[in-house]
Amino acid sequence: MANRDRLPGTDGKGRYIGRFLIYLTLAVFAIWYLAPLYVVVSTSFKDLAEIRGGALLSLPHEFNVSAWHKAWSQACIGVECTGLKPYFINSISMSVPAVLISTFLGSITGYALTKYRFRGANIIFSLMLFGCFIPFQVVILPMAQTLGMLGIANTVNGLILVHVVYGLGFTTLFFRNYYVSIPDDLVKAATIDGAGFFRIYWRIMLPLSPPIIVVTIIWQFTQIWNDFLFGASFTTGGAQPLTVALNNLINTTTGVKHYNIDMAAALIAAAPTLFVYIVAGRYFVRGLTAGSVKG
Amino acid sequence: MATLTINNAGKKYGSVEVLNDISMELNDGELVVLLGSSGCGKSTLLNMIAGLESISSGDIRIDGEIVNDIHPKNRDIAMVFQSYALYPNMTVAKNISFGLEMRGVEKEKRDELVNSVAKMLQIDHLLNRKPAQLSGGQRQRVAMGRALVRRPKIFLFDEPLSNLDAKLRVEMRHEIKKLHTSLKATMVYVTHDQIEAMTLADRIAILKGGVVQQFATPAEIYSRPANMFVAGFVGSPSMNFLPVTVAQQGNEIGVHLAVQYQGKSENQFVPMRNNDKLSQLLGREVILGIRPEMITQLENAEKDLATLHCDVEVVEPTGADTLCIIKLAGKDSIARVSPIHACAPGESMGFALDISRACLFDPVTEELIS
Amino acid sequence: MLDRLAERLPQIVVAPSFLLILVFVYGFIIWTGYVSFTKSKMLPVYKLDGLRQYTRLFSMDRWDVAYSNLFVFASLFIIVAIIIGCLLAVLLDQHIRAEGALRTIYLYPMAISFIVTGTAWKWMLNPSLGLEAYFQSLGWESFSFNWIVDKDMSIYVVVIAAVWQASGFVMALFLSALRSVDQEIIKAAYLDGASNTRIYMGIILPSMRPVFLSAFVILSHLAIKSFDLVVALTGGGPGYASTLPANFMYEMTFRRNQIGIGAASAMMMLATVAAIMIPYLYSELRGKKNG
Numbered sequence: 001m002a003n004r005d006r007l008p009g010t011d012g013k014g015r016y017i018g019r020f021l022i023y024l025t026l027a028v029f030a031i032w033y034l035a036p037l038y039v040v041v042s043t044s045f046k047d048l049a050e051i052r053g054g055a056l057l058s059l060p061h062e063f064n065v066s067a068w069h070k071a072w073s074q075a076c077i078g079v080e081c082t083g084l085k086p087y088f089i090n091s092i093s094m095s096v097p098a099v100l101i102s103t104f105l106g107s108i109t110g111y112a113l114t115k116y117r118f119r120g121a122n123i124i125f126s127l128m129l130f131g132c133f134i135p136f137q138v139v140i141l142p143m144a145q146t147l148g149m150l151g152i153a154n155t156v157n158g159l160i161l162v163h164v165v166y167g168l169g170f171t172t173l174f175f176r177n178y179y180v181s182i183p184d185d186l187v188k189a190a191t192i193d194g195a196g197f198f199r200i201y202w203r204i205m206l207p208l209s210p211p212i213i214v215v216t217i218i219w220q221f222t223q224i225w226n227d228f229l230f231g232a233s234f235t236t237g238g239a240q241p242l243t244v245a246l247n248n249l250i251n252t253t254t255g256v257k258h259y260n261i262d263m264a265a266a267l268i269a270a271a272p273t274l275f276v277y278i279v280a281g282r283y284f285v286r287g288l289t290a291g292s293v294k295g
Numbered sequence: 296m297a298t299l300t301i302n303n304a305g306k307k308y309g310s311v312e313v314l315n316d317i318s319m320e321l322n323d324g325e326l327v328v329l330l331g332s333s334g335c336g337k338s339t340l341l342n343m344i345a346g347l348e349s350i351s352s353g354d355i356r357i358d359g360e361i362v363n364d365i366h367p368k369n370r371d372i373a374m375v376f377q378s379y380a381l382y383p384n385m386t387v388a389k390n391i392s393f394g395l396e397m398r399g400v401e402k403e404k405r406d407e408l409v410n411s412v413a414k415m416l417q418i419d420h421l422l423n424r425k426p427a428q429l430s431g432g433q434r435q436r437v438a439m440g441r442a443l444v445r446r447p448k449i450f451l452f453d454e455p456l457s458n459l460d461a462k463l464r465v466e467m468r469h470e471i472k473k474l475h476t477s478l479k480a481t482m483v484y485v486t487h488d489q490i491e492a493m494t495l496a497d498r499i500a501i502l503k504g505g506v507v508q509q510f511a512t513p514a515e516i517y518s519r520p521a522n523m524f525v526a527g528f529v530g531s532p533s534m535n536f537l538p539v540t541v542a543q544q545g546n547e548i549g550v551h552l553a554v555q556y557q558g559k560s561e562n563q564f565v566p567m568r569n570n571d572k573l574s575q576l577l578g579r580e581v582i583l584g585i586r587p588e589m590i591t592q593l594e595n596a597e598k599d600l601a602t603l604h605c606d607v608e609v610v611e612p613t614g615a616d617t618l619c620i621i622k623l624a625g626k627d628s629i630a631r632v633s634p635i636h637a638c639a640p641g642e643s644m645g646f647a648l649d650i651s652r653a654c655l656f657d658p659v660t661e662e663l664i665s
Numbered sequence: 666m667l668d669r670l671a672e673r674l675p676q677i678v679v680a681p682s683f684l685l686i687l688v689f690v691y692g693f694i695i696w697t698g699y700v701s702f703t704k705s706k707m708l709p710v711y712k713l714d715g716l717r718q719y720t721r722l723f724s725m726d727r728w729d730v731a732y733s734n735l736f737v738f739a740s741l742f743i744i745v746a747i748i749i750g751c752l753l754a755v756l757l758d759q760h761i762r763a764e765g766a767l768r769t770i771y772l773y774p775m776a777i778s779f780i781v782t783g784t785a786w787k788w789m790l791n792p793s794l795g796l797e798a799y800f801q802s803l804g805w806e807s808f809s810f811n812w813i814v815d816k817d818m819s820i821y822v823v824v825i826a827a828v829w830q831a832s833g834f835v836m837a838l839f840l841s842a843l844r845s846v847d848q849e850i851i852k853a854a855y856l857d858g859a860s861n862t863r864i865y866m867g868i869i870l871p872s873m874r875p876v877f878l879s880a881f882v883i884l885s886h887l888a889i890k891s892f893d894l895v896v897a898l899t900g901g902g903p904g905y906a907s908t909l910p911a912n913f914m915y916e917m918t919f920r921r922n923q924i925g926i927g928a929a930s931a932m933m934m935l936a937t938v939a940a941i942m943i944p945y946l947y948s949e950l951r952g953k954k955n956g
Contacts, residue, residue, distance in 0.1 A: 022756050029753060030770050033833065036785040037773075043788065056789070056799040109682045116675035124683050126946070131690040133942045135890050137914045137931040139693040141700065141924060145709070146689075165689040168682050185380035188347050193441070194368035194397030197674040203393075207384035226778030228893035229911075233919065243780045247897055250784050259788060266784040270777040277776035281769060284776065285837050366671065 044068060044263035051259050067260035071268055075261050076252070077245045078237065084268055086238065087245035091225060094156045094241055098163035099220040105164070106171020106216060111205050113172070114179040115187045116197075125176065132169035139166075140233050147234055154239050159231065163224045170223075171216050174287070178212040179205065211283075218280055219287035222273050242269050297371075297448035297481050298323050299344065303353035306339055306505075313339050314505040316353070324479040328492040330528070331502035337485045340502070341451055344483060345374050357448060368397070370449075373442035377454040379434045381426040381441075387413075388422040391440045398445075412444045416470075432463045436470075443474070452484040456491065468494060489529045493517070501525050518652065523661040526584050526654060532631075535590075537583040537624040538658065541576040548573045549650075550583060554605040555622045557643055565601045567650050572664075576655070581664060584654040587618065590630035592637075596647035606643045621646070694935065701928035709924055718929040727905050728930065731913040734820050735937075738909060739888035741824045742831070747880055749828065750835025755865060757836070758843050768840070771833035779830065783897025786826040787813065816906035819899050823891075823907055826898055831887060835880050842876040843869065882945045889938050910934050 043051060044067050045060040073083035109128075113121050143162060144153070152158035182205070190200045231241040240248075246269045250262045277284050299321040306314040314336045321327050329337040342348040344355055346367035354361045362370050373394070381390050391412060392405045400408075413419040416436045426434055435455065442450055452471075456464045472495055475482055486492055492499050493513045500510040501524075509521035520526035526534045539550040542564070549566035567573055593602060608627070609620040617637040619630045630646055638644040655664040704714045722728050753771060757764055774782060789795050792811040800808035812818035846869050854864050892911035895901055901908040901916070908916070910930055918927030 019759075022759055022761070026753070026756055026761065026767055029749070030767055033770050033774065033829065036782075036789055036829070039789055040785045051794065054794060054798045054802050056795055105682050109679050112675040112678045118675055121679075124679060127691070128683065128686050130942065130946060131686045133886055133938060133946070134690060134694070135911065135931070135934040135938050137892075137911055138697050138935045139689065140914075140931070141709070141918060141928060142693040142696040143689070165685050168686060169690075172682065183378055183380065185376045185378045186382060188342075188345075189374065189376060189380035189441075190382070190393070191347065192345060192367045192372065192374050193394035195393070196368075196671055197678070199397070204382055204384070222776060226780075228778065228780050228896070229915075232896075233915070243778050243893070246784070247780050247893075250787075250897065251900065259794070262784060263788065266781045270781045273776045273778070274773065277773055278769070281772070285772065285841075 040263045040266055044260055044267055046260055048256075048258065048260060064260075067258070068264040068268075070258070071249075071261045071264040075249055075258075075265065077240075077248050080238070084242060084245055084249070084265055087240055087242045088268065090156055090239060091242040094159045094163070095221055095224045098160045098167065098224050099217055101160070102164045102167035102171045102220055103213065103216045105168055106173075107175045107206075107209065107213070108201060109168075109172045110175025110179050111201055112197075114176050115184065115200075115205075125172070128169045128172050130169075131166075132173065136166065136229055140229070144234060154235050154237075156239055158234055159239075159241065162230050162234065163220075163227070166230075167220050167223065171220060174212055174216045174219070175209075178209070182208060211286075214280065214283045215287040218276055218283050221276060222284070222287075225273050297358045298356075299449055299481060299483070300356040300359070301340075301344075301353070302356070304340070304343065304350055304355055305352040306336070306343060306348065307351045312505060314343075317505075317507055318353075319500055319507065319510050321481055321483070324481055325497045326475050326482040326484060326495060328496035328499045329483065329485045329502060330487070330489060330492040330499050332487055332528075335502040336505040337487075337502050338453055341374075341453055341483060341485045344449070345372055345451055346370050371447050372449045372451055373445055373447040374451040374453065375438045375442050375455045377457055379426075379438040379458075381434055381437055383426055386423050386425055387418065387429070387437050387440075390426065390437055391444050394441065394445050408444050409440075412440045415443070416440050431459050432467065435459060435463075435467055439470075439474070443478075448481065450480055450482040452482065452486075454486050455484075457486070457488070464491075471495060489531065493529065499529075501528060519663065520584070520654065521663055523582065523584065523656050526656070526663075530586055532587050532618065532629045534584045534586050534654075535623065535626065535628040536656070537585065537626055537628065538580065539583045539624055540580050541573060541578060543577060548577065549601075550581075552603065553622075553624050554603055556605050558606070563603045565603065565648055565650055567653075568599075576664070580658055582656040582658050582661075583624075583650075584656055585628075585648070585650065586652075587629040587631040588616075589649040589652055590621075590628070590646050591649070592632040593645040593647050594636050595633075597649075600647040601650050602645055602647055604643060604645045607638055607640055610637055610640045612637070619644075697928045697931050700924060701932050703925055705924040705928070707922035707924065714925075718925040722926050722929045722933070725926075727908065728910075728913055730905055731908045731910045731930075732933070734907065735889065735909050738820055738824055738827070738891070739885055741821070742827045742888050743881060743884045745824070745828045746832045746835050746884055747877070749832040750880070751839050751870075753832070753836040754839035754843055757840055768837070771836050773833070774830040775834045777830075779891075779893035780897045782826055782830050783894050786822070786829070787898050790822060813899060814903055816903045819903060819907040823895055823898055823909075827888070827891065827894055830894075831884060835884070838876060838880055839873070842873050846872060878945070882941060885941050886938065889934060910937075 039056060042058075042060055043056075045063045045065065047064050047066075050061060071084055073085050074081060075083050077084070077087070113125050147153040147158045147161070150158075150161075152161065186204055187200055190204050195203060226243060227241070228243045228247065231244040232247070235241070235244065246265050249265050301317055301319050304314060304317045305312065317340060319327070329340060331337045339348060343350050346362065346365065350363050354363050356362065357370060357372075382393065385393065388409050391409045395405045395408060409422070410419065413422055416439060418433060418436045418440060421429060421433060421437070426437065429437065435458075438455065455471075456467050459467060468491060471484075475495070484491075484495060496513055498510060498512050499516050501508040501516065503524055509516055509525045511519075511521075516525060516529055520529065520534075523536060527536070537552065539552060542549065542551055544564045544566070547566040547568075549564055551562050552565055553560060554563055605621050605623070607619045607621055611618040611620070612634060616631045617634045619632055619637060620627055621630055622628070632646075636644075656662065657664055699711070700709050701718055702713050702715065703710050704712065704717070757767060761767065790797075790810065790813045792798070792814060797808060797810045813822045850868060850872075851864060854868055859867065890911060891909055892915065895907060895909055895912050899907040901912050910933065914927050914930045914934065917923040917930065
């Protein structure tokens, strides 16, 4: 009902009270959503003494960035006191290739499935689609064995493989749904013009794909960056991605708890995806809703 | 320039037969229209000629060579789509030259060809635009340009005008006719619009249910339709179909027509002259197919025409003519009269019947008799 | 000859992706299923052992807790997230001035990892330094909110954090559906004299049945997969009071060297997901074909 002009006869006193209640409810929810972020950010700038003082919701007395510094380069994760930096790099070198490979494969598979409806294409797509929705617990064990056999257990490369494989269903789904809306006549026209499978993909389909490429890349990046299960199951020590390292840091039970460092670390882990969300929120939402409308 | 031969071609999807035993031969430089309503298989046939659909049985030849298994790009054909299918990411110039580029034509040569085609179609000022920036008529021209530039053996048109508004459609129809006259190229043109078919075609193939009903010149299809489907499909308003019995009165053979005259039902005898075979049909029930323009006002009509008087139920002025709806043989029938002679609804008037041009159909098989 | 190869290209291109899925999804499911019928402990063994792992699984209190937690967690999470998401969408649809900003605020949790969410809420709900301590220090001595360390309540803490994370997504889903409702129906209802509330309750929301279904399926899928949130928020505790099947499976497989039981529990999770997803996907794919 967007952009509907205010209809006549809906004005009056009751209207103002109603409007007030609407805004009040929306504001209360906004506070609820923002509270954890506020608490985490303000805590990360406090020093330990202030935190122990218990003023959870107050602003820090002075902005103290030392916790951020420590979280980045000094905090101990397990026995290694390197900070999050190497794990951040792990996550980057895992996400970037995994996102690019799965997006590319999804795109060309989606193209082949929609524009060349060969026998069995629908069954293949259904099987790939259901693959998106399995609980990954059911593949963890054999995956661990397979990674060992391939000699890439406990490596970033192993995680790249895992994320490519289990991201394929979604990327194919995204591209398929997008390519379905591109008229088949384009492919026919190009075929008569003399272009083959790859040329049509390269010259016609890909140039039309930037919106869905952005959606897919954002979706995949968010999924892979935020993954914890695969990281925790297939890596230990130095090969861990950032989420696993963060969890280890926070759940360390030895020594004094440095809540400010924990919070700074959590923010560091959240920063890349939050950044993407704020810069390209429109595409992010489209990915979420695209993932929900199947077929 | 080329000939196109279709021999007993058929198409099946699983067990569903879409096209059945289609045969036709196109002479060099001929424009043939495939006419039919949606689902009759005309687009499927066109796609089979293009190579976009496989051929289940029979064969298709271009210049005598069987092309069943030849890839579309090697058939030397071009196609204009209903949706135009312009590449949205490319400029008009790129759209037109894409096919040349795929065939390895050099850049300079491409530019030259694109420019000359663009000039011919009056789109040379649009060459750097993207399709989204063009109007419907301009897109249509670009789509034509894309086909023309390659100088293919055969042009295929898949309802190219149906996305245009009425006025543009007439304009583009004239363009296509002019192009065909000047290029003298072999063309296959698919449409569901009988006026397009009549105006453009050298010959028309009318399809229904995957079967060719009649393959003939527009004039023949109009005057000697092979069956009632063809007769009803072509011509606007449609042919009137009157169930009658062939009878004899005096020494004349003709039909009895029930008409409403001054509120009463009466039978009028209409003699049918110039029809020697009629005597064989004496006493048989037939369908008399008579076009609206064959029922006209008495005034200025030729002397030897049959006449009848009846009540006019509805009057529809169309401008050039006025359509009168009258009851003939119990059916609402349309007569086409000149506006100055039309009466008011409810009144009665006299009509002249040019019955010698009427057709007789078998009521069971619906085929043309004789 | 070349034409023949060109005709096969689409299949050739799809093959690698399809094979990957076939092996890494379906092959692995079969592998896990097989292992769940063996005596595997620390390493997989391949001698069949009947249903023993399943009987052991069902006799474990830990699994009982995890599986019933899943139903408590999933139903509360789904219902509350749909109610909040739906409410926010309808309210945001009332020509709200700062709609863009509010939408951004409601949805941002969806962009961050469950580990971060868990960390944040764990800190907020920390009894000695979090909200409880804060309100007490303000003079509200009796304020108490220690669910996170209460074994009967800790699963509800997981619900709160999960709703916080996902309700904005439901809002986005509903809002985009609201915006695509046929305007003419609304105008017609308005001319018929229906009030705004009636229009929403009587016409718009019922017409959004498919969106409710999508939201339900996605949220239940999220719920069954929930693993990291529990790890970061409660660690499954106190004791194992807030474990979910996903955590159970991980614990058995990687911590306790009970691969057989881990596999059996994974198969149980798969069965639960399949019971929801297969009918849904089937109807979606079929509906598309007929439509």
